[in-house]
Amino acid sequence: MQGTDTAPIELFDPDFVRDPHPILARLRNEQPVREVLLPRGLKVWLVTRYEDVRAVLAAPSVSKNVRVAQELFERHNTNPEARRMFSDALSAHMLNSDPPDHTRLRRLVGKAFTARRIEELRPRIEEITEGLLGAMAGKDEVDLLDAFAFPLPITVICELLGVPQEDRDDFRTWSNTLLSGSRDIEMVSGAATAMAEYLTKLIADKRANPGDDMVTALVQARDEGDRLDENELVAMLFLLLVAGHETTVNLIGNGVLALLRHPDQLAALRADPSLLHGAIEEFLRYDGPVQLATFRFTTQPLAVGGTVIPEGEFLLVSLSSANRDPEKFAEPDRLDVTRPSGGHVAFGHGIHYCLGAPLARLEGEIAIGRLLSRFPELRLAAEPEELTWRVSTIIRGLETLPISPGRPAA
Ligand code: HEM
Numbered sequence: 548m549q550g551t552d553t554a555p556i557e558l559f560d561p562d563f564v565r566d567p568h569p570i571l572a573r574l575r576n577e578q579p580v581r582e583v584l585l586p587r588g589l590k591v592w593l594v595t596r597y598e599d600v601r602a603v604l605a606a607p608s609v610s611k612n613v614r615v616a617q618e619l620f621e622r623h624n625t626n627p628e629a630r631r632m633f634s635d636a637l638s639a640h641m642l643n644s645d646p647p648d649h650t651r652l653r654r655l656v657g658k659a660f661t662a663r664r665i666e667e668l669r670p671r672i673e674e675i676t677e678g679l680l681g682a683m684a685g686k687d688e689v690d691l692l693d694a695f696a697f698p699l700p701i702t703v704i705c706e707l708l709g710v711p712q713e714d715r716d717d718f719r720t721w722s723n724t725l726l727s728g729s730r731d732i733e734m735v736s737g738a739a740t741a742m743a744e745y746l747t748k749l750i751a752d753k754r755a756n757p758g759d760d761m762v763t764a765l766v767q768a769r770d771e772g773d774r775l776d777e778n779e780l781v782a783m784l785f786l787l788l789v790a791g792h793e794t795t796v797n798l799i800g801n802g803v804l805a806l807l808r809h810p811d812q813l814a815a816l817r818a819d820p821s822l823l824h825g826a827i828e829e830f831l832r833y834d835g836p837v838q839l840a841t842f843r844f845t846t847q848p849l850a851v852g853g854t855v856i857p858e859g860e861f862l863l864v865s866l867s868s869a870n871r872d873p874e875k876f877a878e879p880d881r882l883d884v885t886r887p888s889g890g891h892v893a894f895g896h897g898i899h900y901c902l903g904a905p906l907a908r909l910e911g912e913i914a915i916g917r918l919l920s921r922f923p924e925l926r927l928a929a930e931p932e933e934l935t936w937r938v939s940t941i942i943r944g945l946e947t948l949p950i951s952p953g954r955p956a957a
Contacts, residue, residue: 559586564936567838567943568880571595571868580854583863585940587732590623591842591861597872597892599852600840600864604896609843609862611899613643619844619859636743640782642841642899649898652783655768655775659707659761662905668703672913675702680921684955688928691948695918696799697792700910704791708784709753709760714745721745722792726939746781761787790903794836797944798911802830803918804934804948807927809882816884817919827911828888832876835893838867838943866892867943924953 563570574581579596594603603609610616641652658664679695689695697719705715724738750766757763762784769780806813816822843862848855856862870891871879894901901907918925928949935946 559938559940564938567867568871571865571871574865575868575872580852580856588624589620589861591863592856594851594862594864595868595872596852597869597875600866600869600892601896603843603849603851603862603864604840604892604899606849608845608847608849610645610846611643611649611841611843612645613638616643616842616844616861619861622859623861636778637739637782637785639776639778640786641902642786643782646898652775652779653898653902655765656761656783656787656902659764660902660905665905665909668707668906669909669913671706672699672703672910673917675699676913676917680917683952684921686952688949688951691803691950692796692800692945693947695914696796696803696948699799699914700795700907701792703906703910704788707761707791708787709758709762710749710788714749717741717745718788719792722789725789726793726942727937742785743781746784749784750777750780787903790901791906793942793944794903795907795910797836797942798827798830798907799914800945800948801834801836801943802827802911802915803925803950804927804931804945805830805833805882806915806919807925807950808931812882812884813919817923820916820920822884823912823916825886825888826884827908827915828891829882829884829886830911830915831893832870832886832891833882834943835866835870835891836944837893837895837941838865839941840864840866840895840899841941866895921955922952923956924951926951926953 574593574595579599580592580594582590583593584590594600641649644652676699679698683689683694701715701719704710705712710718721738721742724734725742727735749762753760753763753766754770757767765775765780765783768774769777775783806816812826816826840863843864845856845858845860845862847858849862850856870876870893873879875890876886894904894907928951934948937944937946
């Protein structure tokens, strides 16, 4: 019977991590709403069909209030050692809040992320892109993630916020650990503490030496208008930096891999660069960087796809699965850069729809467009089967992407 089968499913087995789509297709067909046990011992409901995913993301009775979530977490966790996974210092951000807190927090930064404001960053994003591509020219083989897909968005978000260059490597390490889905609880909470201490110090520095950056603007909003408290300030920076670090890298990485594995699509895009805009949407649909939306929970019984999920249960919705649902997308497993774009849920849906979507799209377009025009001979430098994917509850992305750039265009 639908929903009640709690036999383990292989959500984080090597087969799933390598290619989740066959397992997701089976779930959509057989058990579109069902309970699963996560690696750290938490029981959650997993939702996999497009319409159900959108309905859950838009349901006002589905909450993200982190304080209530902490209590529920303790009730639903089967592993007593994993009790404290939510770090208080980092958790008071918009993605962990319901209205009216969510509305207030999102409004504080909303203006800086509109498509128009983000478009002003274009020349700087192009400059960083050209610099990184220039450094790749002449090399036989490089890891595209390390040389290009990571440094580009990290540099952009750090410049926007005002995070010093020399601190960026530490930040990347902590951020990766926090999103790894690791069972090593000490390592995860160590990274959370280091991150919180770092951000607290950054805020103190900006108070003493204000700059023309977003951290300074938020510090001033905190100090003058009393519109967010100190905890919320730390958590806001944490969210923006982590979102800026962990996502766009995989739009670039997964997108380039998809193209290199589909030479006909690569040729079509090279022949008609006006397809690029739609191609970015297709990469987001085909293998988006965020496979599961973040935790939510029911505050009253919720009917989804014929199953009633009781009150006080955790929900995870699979964005990767929704984006391959044949009820919504014809031939969903086919990469097609000419597909009419739109409708995918790679950036989520509802009030938590990705704040950084305009920035991610612009970075993705500039990065992939310039990469293809700079390196006409670009090819994979590994067999696709040899590539390994990161083990993470949230993120869908490669560990490394070895490529051979070939001769640069004249
Ligand atoms: C291709 C890159 C990106 C993808 C695929 C992506 C995806 C997502 C998704 C799926 C959500 C909703 C999660 C949920 O409802 O559980 C989200 C929220 C969010 N994203 Fe992104 N993101 C990307 C880039 C960025 C960037 C560059 C930033 C900028 C700093 C950013 C900032 C945020 C913020 C602040 C939220 C929370 C919004 C809210 O709670 O109202 N994202 N993102």
